[in-house]
Amino acid sequence: MASDYASSGEYIKHHLQNLTYGKLPAGFERHDGDVLATTTWTFAHGANEVQAMGFWSINVDSMLFSIGLGALFLYFFYAAAKKATAGVPSGLQNFVEWVIEFIDNSVRGSFSHRNALVAPLALTVFMWVFLMNLMDLLPVDWVPYAAGMAGVPYLKIVPSTDPNVTFGLALSVFALVLYYSVKMKGAGGFFSELAFQPFPKFLFPVNLLLEGVGLIAKPISLSLRLFGNMYAGEMIFILIALMFGGGWVLGLFGGVLQWAWAVFHILIITLQAFIFMTLTIVYLDMAHAEHH
Amino acid sequence: MNFNATLIGQSITFVIFVWFCMKFVWPPIVNALDARRKQIADGLAMADRGRNELELASRKAGDHLRDAKAQAAEVIGQAEKRAAQIIEDAKQAAREEGDRQLAAAQGNIVQEANRAREALREQVAALAVAGAEKILRREVDAQTHADLLGQLKAEL
Numbered sequence: 001m002a003s004d005y006a007s008s009g010e011y012i013k014h015h016l017q018n019l020t021y022g023k024l025p026a027g028f029e030r031h032d033g034d035v036l037a038t039t040t041w042t043f044a045h046g047a048n049e050v051q052a053m054g055f056w057s058i059n060v061d062s063m064l065f066s067i068g069l070g071a072l073f074l075y076f077f078y079a080a081a082k083k084a085t086a087g088v089p090s091g092l093q094n095f096v097e098w099v100i101e102f103i104d105n106s107v108r109g110s111f112s113h114r115n116a117l118v119a120p121l122a123l124t125v126f127m128w129v130f131l132m133n134l135m136d137l138l139p140v141d142w143v144p145y146a147a148g149m150a151g152v153p154y155l156k157i158v159p160s161t162d163p164n165v166t167f168g169l170a171l172s173v174f175a176l177v178l179y180y181s182v183k184m185k186g187a188g189g190f191f192s193e194l195a196f197q198p199f200p201k202f203l204f205p206v207n208l209l210l211e212g213v214g215l216i217a218k219p220i221s222l223s224l225r226l227f228g229n230m231y232a233g234e235m236i237f238i239l240i241a242l243m244f245g246g247g248w249v250l251g252l253f254g255g256v257l258q259w260a261w262a263v264f265h266i267l268i269i270t271l272q273a274f275i276f277m278t279l280t281i282v283y284l285d286m287a288h289a290e291h292h
Numbered sequence: 293m294n295f296n297a298t299l300i301g302q303s304i305t306f307v308i309f310v311w312f313c314m315k316f317v318w319p320p321i322v323n324a325l326d327a328r329r330k331q332i333a334d335g336l337a338m339a340d341r342g343r344n345e346l347e348l349a350s351r352k353a354g355d356h357l358r359d360a361k362a363q364a365a366e367v368i369g370q371a372e373k374r375a376a377q378i379i380e381d382a383k384q385a386a387r388e389e390g391d392r393q394l395a396a397a398q399g400n401i402v403q404e405a406n407r408a409r410e411a412l413r414e415q416v417a418a419l420a421v422a423g424a425e426k427i428l429r430r431e432v433d434a435q436t437h438a439d440l441l442g443q444l445k446a447e448l
Binding site for chain 1: 296303305321327
């Protein structure tokens with residue numbers, strides 16, 4: 001709880017740190033003043049240690065929650081798919097069909113080529129991102145506090161507030177965009193699309209710069225939009241949660257605020273999942289198209 | 293923002309999820325949806341056909357009914373005509389029979405009358421002769437006036 005921390009800043013920082021597992025070099029001074037004798041694989045305490053671990057460390061909480069949520073989605077959809085009949089659908093099948101028809105309509109609306117990958121990709125993106133965002137609605141202290149009592153120092157339960165997760169998704173989509181651009185237009189066609197428009201050919205450095213920025217902006221905007229929205233939403237929940245430590249009047253007010261923000265957030269998490277999916281479809285459609 | 297190997301782990305997880313979804317989740321459900329769509333379309337087409345057939349059948353039934361009614365009316369008409377004919381014939385026969393019997397009766401009556409007249413004439417003649425004989429017995433011989441008497445008898 002907020003009152004367990006030395007300051008509000010500590011509380012916020014603690015809530016924004018992932019459970020990172022990585023390698024600390026020998027001679028590193030830990031958070032509690034210990035100096036490591038040998039190179040050690042351990043969980044990071046505090047931002048300094050995360051920094052010191054470098055790239056080859058992993059956010060265990062992000063991975064566990066994202067894989068768990070994705071597996072949950074696939075488990076229910078696979079259960080429905082195995083028993084799918086053309087006859088009267090069961091409740092689960094009904095729900096799954098409703099989602100799939102929604103995705104299918106979105107794909108038909110935005111994607112004008114034939115590719116068996118795009119619709120399942122869009123379904124996975126939508127459901128996965130939606131479920132990851134949905135974790136935002138759990139009160140911020142519940143799971144981390146329970147985990148803390150079980151000896152886990154840090155826990156971020158909303159994977160989409162971890163830029164690694166959103167960039168992982170966006171870069172995978174970007175890789176598909178590059179793959180299909182080259183596959184559909186050929187390497188030369190893709191290059192000429194980048195270099196020979198919108199200005200005449202002799203201005204190709206300018207074209208290349210413009211189109212290159214446009215191309216790079218796709219994955220960055222895709223991931224930062226989701227990350228930014230979720231991070232900001234989570235931050236507001238944390239700030240509201242700070243009020244619970246300030247007496248019962250402020251606490252009650254915080255409760256009302258949390259409820260109101262959660263209701264509003266239902267819209268945001270759905271919208272962000274939908275936007276991520278739609279942009280994924282649109283980018284892939286552009287990768288398939290011969291001309292802009 | 294600290295980037296670390298989570299980025300790679302996330303990408304790999306994503307690829308596996310998409311592959312699983314594409315392989316085991318999407319096709320069965322979309323196939324089921326397509327199959328149901330086809331079933332519903334077939335059902336609707338069948339219902340349409342059924343409705344058409346019903347309409348056709350009811351029209352046919354109406355036609356049959358009308359034909360039957362017309363036939364029945366014709367039969368009744370013929371029967372009535374036949375009945376009228378029979379009655380007419382019977383009347384005719386009765387009238388003829390009546391006429392015949394009347395004529396026979398009249399013939400009989402005339403015959404009877406003639407016979408009675410004949411008998412009467414015989415008797416009157418005999419009476420006249422007897423009278424005359426009584427008269428003439430005194431004056432005339434019956435033989436001499438026989439001609440006269442015969443003539444008189446013929447005139448009666």
